[in-house]
Structure formats: C-alpha cells, structure tokens
Amino acid sequence: MQRVLIVDDEANVRKALTTTLRKAGYDTLEATDGRAALEMAARHHPDVMLVDLRMPEMDGMETLRRMQPLHAASPAIIMMTAYGSAHEVMEAMKLGAFDYVQKPFDLMQVKQVIKKALDSRMPMTQQEEWLETNPDVYAMNHMVGLSAPMQEVYKLVGKVSMSKATVLIQGESGTGKELIAKAIHANSPRCKKTMISVNCGAIPENLLESELFGYERGAFTGANERKLGLFEIADQSTIFLDEVGELSLPLQVKLLRVLQERSITRVGGLEAIPIDVRVIAATNQDLQERIKQNLFREDLFYRLNVVPIQVPPLRERKDDIPMLLHYFIAKFGEETGKKLSYVSKQAIEKLVAYDWPGNVRQLENCIERALVIANGPALLPEHIDLPAERKEEGFRQNDPYKGKTMKEILREVEREVIIRTLQETKGNKLQAANRLEMSRRALLYKIEEYGVQ
Structure with a gap:
C-alpha cells in the first residue's frame, strides 16, 4: 500500500486529508511539524x-531542504499553503518540491496531484517503457536513429x-545536416585537421567574400x-558551406571557379593559389x-550535387523518436546533473504522435525543457510542451470552472444571472423576479444566500 505522510500543525486539516486519502486506498501518517516529519x-x-x-x-521550506539528502528514495514532496508568495x-x-497546492484546496485536486507524484516515482519494474540502452551505441558522430531512411543516409x-x-x-531546417557533414569529415582521411x-546566410555579402x-x-x-x-585555412581538410542557397550570384561565380580550378584568388590579389x-x-x-x-x-548546382544526400524530416522517421529521446535525456542529464531513469509510455506516444515541423532541433529543445520541468526520475506527458497544445492548454488553465463540482458551478452561474438582472432593472427586485x-x-432569499449587494 502506498504511504502518504501529512505534515500540518492544524488538526482539522490533517483529519480531512487522512479521511479522504484512506478512503482512496492510501496508508497515511501524520506529523505536526517539520522535526517530527x-x-x-x-x-x-x-x-x-x-x-x-x-x-x-x-517550517515546510526547512523541512524540504533537509529532506533532500535524507535517503536515496526520498518521497515526492507536495507543499501546502494559504499564504504562498511567488518567491x-x-x-x-527549486529545492525539489513536486508540486504546490493552495489552501483552501479541493480534496479531489489533492488526490490528483498525489497520483501524479506517485506515477513519477513508479518502480522501474512497473514501467512500460525503459531507457536502458547506452545512448552512444547507435550514434554516428551524434547522428541517432535506426529507421530505414536514416540507414540509407548512413x-x-x-x-x-x-x-x-x-x-x-539537402533537407529541412533542424534535420541535422551539419552533423552529417561532420560525420563525413570524421570518417575521411582528412579527419586529422579541423x-x-x-x-553563408549569416555573414553579410560584402564580408563573406x-x-x-x-x-x-x-x-x-x-x-x-x-x-x-577560410578556403586556404581548410587546405588538406574539409569546408562546410551551410545555407549555400543564400549565396549571391557574384559569389556563386567565384565558388564555381574554385570547384573547377581548385584554386582561389584573394580579394585585391592577382595570384591563383592552389588548394586541396x-x-x-x-x-x-x-x-x-x-x-x-x-x-x-x-552549373554551380551540378558541381555541388556530385553526391546528393537527402536528410529525411523527423515526421518520416518517427521510429527514431524514442532513441533520440534517450540520447537527449542522457545529454542534458549530464549537463545539468539531473537524471531520469524512465519515461512513461504515454509520454513517448505523445512525442511520436506530433509532426515536429522544427525536426530534431525542435525535439531537442522540447526534451531540454521537459528535464527542467520534471520533478523526480520519471518523464510524464504533462512535462512535454508542444506548440499545437498551448492554445487549448491555456484555455484549460483560464477555465473559471476548472476543479469545481457541478453544484458549485450552478451556484456561480445563478448568482451571476441574478446580479446581471438586478443591474438591468436598476435594482427593482419585482421586475427582476418577473424576468427570472x-x-x-x-429572489430575496437568493439575494441573501449569495450575499448580493
């Protein structure tokens, strides 16, 4: 049975939570202050x-600070307060709390938050999706994936x-074209030089030449x-010209000459300098x-297109998303010191269902954000923020009836209608009653019940 420790100096709060949580099937303990907790x-x-x-x-903040090093399997901590400031x-x-609930709270909401916290701590043996593979096993100079389209690229x-x-x-933005260029260079005889x-799109034309x-x-x-x-500096090595389609026509002529003659001429110079x-x-x-x-x-296109490589967009290689997910979790975990040991099946399904217009770069940014948001060792669907969901999510967050019972909603609507009708009748209660x-x-009873002035 899963165990919840309730820490509050108010006996009535502890009693209400204990009764609710025991009915929900939890084992509960109570403490009156942080030391006892x-x-x-x-x-x-x-x-x-x-x-x-x-x-x-x-207080609760000091309790939270002291809980962190207590033992390896520290519990998920949900803070409760009626006075919480933004700070x-x-x-x-920042100290590692899983969530924050405001008093007076809806007991149904508290149960939902506890369930999320328990999901985040679910033992690995109960998880449907694991992340066990070494993230470097399938990485070719950080190119990750085993899908059929990527196999052709490899x-x-x-x-x-x-x-x-x-x-x-060639490929859409964010597909990893520079990684492929690096892989070609790293596996070539020129790899000893950088x-x-x-x-080409980031440097003004007058400077680029x-x-x-x-x-x-x-x-x-x-x-x-x-x-x-840069062509001279890259002698005996490789030069990677990203966004080559942005080159001006005069620079295209000069690049064509370099490819044809294997030599360059400095600006203001007359001597042709051979390069390899x-x-x-x-x-x-x-x-x-x-x-x-x-x-x-x-003519420049045909000079460049000797060996064409078409990089597939992420929506055409969705089989690679779980492996990319693992790779980015390992990457950002190492950078931030934050470790995730497993990912829920629903989180992976959410990632796979999305079309990723920004491709692998967008997925990378999404996973980096998810690691910041996640509390605990599990990645859950709510940690994954996708642009297509933001409008709907924003509506849900601003929904005035969110978390309220039907009885509470009906009371609010009735009170609002009575106030509006009294305003329209300039306070004439008989006219308002007739309209309603x-x-x-x-009507007088409702006005008194709802405290309408």
Whole structure:
C-alpha cells in the first residue's frame, strides 16, 4: 500500500486529508511539524509527503531542504499553503518540491496531484517503457536513429567519406545536416585537421567574400595586412558551406571557379593559389526551383550535387523518436546533473504522435525543457510542451470552472444571472423576479444566500 505522510500543525486539516486519502486506498501518517516529519520519514519511508509551509518549530521550506539528502528514495514532496508568495513557490520548486497546492484546496485536486507524484516515482519494474540502452551505441558522430531512411543516409556517408567528391546535403531546417557533414569529415582521411564551417546566410555579402577567399594588404580601406581566407585555412581538410542557397550570384561565380580550378584568388590579389579542399554544401531550399527563378546558377548546382544526400524530416522517421529521446535525456542529464531513469509510455506516444515541423532541433529543445520541468526520475506527458497544445492548454488553465463540482458551478452561474438582472432593472427586485420567472420572495432569499449587494 502506498504511504502518504501529512505534515500540518492544524488538526482539522490533517483529519480531512487522512479521511479522504484512506478512503482512496492510501496508508497515511501524520506529523505536526517539520522535526517530527523528518523522524517519521526516516523511519517509515513514505512515498509522498504533504507539507504545510507555515508551521512552528520547523517550517515546510526547512523541512524540504533537509529532506533532500535524507535517503536515496526520498518521497515526492507536495507543499501546502494559504499564504504562498511567488518567491516561495519558486524557491520550493527549486529545492525539489513536486508540486504546490493552495489552501483552501479541493480534496479531489489533492488526490490528483498525489497520483501524479506517485506515477513519477513508479518502480522501474512497473514501467512500460525503459531507457536502458547506452545512448552512444547507435550514434554516428551524434547522428541517432535506426529507421530505414536514416540507414540509407548512413550508407551514403560511409561510401562518400573516403573520396574527395563534393557533397550536397539537402533537407529541412533542424534535420541535422551539419552533423552529417561532420560525420563525413570524421570518417575521411582528412579527419586529422579541423573541418571549417561557414554559414553563408549569416555573414553579410560584402564580408563573406573576404572571409572565404581572404584579401591582400591594401585591397580596401582597413585592409592593413594580408588575411588568409577560410578556403586556404581548410587546405588538406574539409569546408562546410551551410545555407549555400543564400549565396549571391557574384559569389556563386567565384565558388564555381574554385570547384573547377581548385584554386582561389584573394580579394585585391592577382595570384591563383592552389588548394586541396573537400567541399560539402548544405541547404534547406529547393535549388532547382531557385534555378528556375534565376537565383541560383545551374552549373554551380551540378558541381555541388556530385553526391546528393537527402536528410529525411523527423515526421518520416518517427521510429527514431524514442532513441533520440534517450540520447537527449542522457545529454542534458549530464549537463545539468539531473537524471531520469524512465519515461512513461504515454509520454513517448505523445512525442511520436506530433509532426515536429522544427525536426530534431525542435525535439531537442522540447526534451531540454521537459528535464527542467520534471520533478523526480520519471518523464510524464504533462512535462512535454508542444506548440499545437498551448492554445487549448491555456484555455484549460483560464477555465473559471476548472476543479469545481457541478453544484458549485450552478451556484456561480445563478448568482451571476441574478446580479446581471438586478443591474438591468436598476435594482427593482419585482421586475427582476418577473424576468427570472420566480417569486419576489424566492429572489430575496437568493439575494441573501449569495450575499448580493
């Protein structure tokens, strides 16, 4: 039987919670302050603790601080208070509280929060989905996945790595095109030298030429000395041109010459400098469509497209989502020191059902956020925030009737209708009663019951 320790200095609160939770099938214990709670927790190892914030002797915040190192299987702690400030709520969550409930609380809501807390602590043997695999087993330079589309990508990477052939990687934003370029370089004979990466869309056109090809002293105002370009620096190595579709037409001509002649000329220079550089380009644009619009040179396209690699979007490789999930949990767990030992089946189903317009990058950001939000060793569906759900979720959070019984809702609606009718009749109770099709005496009774002024 799952055990809940109730820590509150008010006897009536402890009694109400004990009665409700025992009817729900929980074993309950009671403590009147933090010191007693620490002793009982050490002795009885509860699964969940409901802890009041304001108590004599030792308050709830200090109890929460001291609970953390108590033992390995620390209980999930739910704070209770009628006075909680924003600072206290944030401090409690920072110290590891699972959740925070405001007094006076709905006992049904308390039961729901306890159930969530218990789900987060569910023994691994009861979990339907495990994360046991070493996250690096299937990672090829951090490319993760075993789906059929990714297997085809891996095959091409393996085949092209040992050659000097120019590669064009195409795919939507966030699919991992740069990771594939790094994998090609890392598995090539050029791997001893660093791959040079250039984002062609992030550097202004007037600077990009000198960045790529360098310049001679005196080539322009401010060129006080010779500067080597990235192509020269990448000699005997690989240069990765990301967002190559953003290149201006004049720069496309110069890149075409580099690919044809295997040499560069610095800005302001006359000498052709031979280079041995492996070029890998990437784009999320349809270059053939840009050719039709006269925005991209057809001859350059064919020079770049010697070995094309098409990276599938995440929606076409959903079989890889559980493995990617595991990889990112391990990655961010190591960075933050926060460990998750298992993931609920419902959480994985939620991730797989989504189409991921931002692809793997969006999934990565989603998992990083989930690790921040998760309290305890389990990842649950409510920790996963997806854009398509936000509008609906926002409506639920702003729902004035959320967590209320039907009786309470009907009383609120009736009170609101009476107030509005009295306003419309300028306080004339007889007219209001007639409009509401009730007797004046019944209306007066309702006005007194609801405290309408």
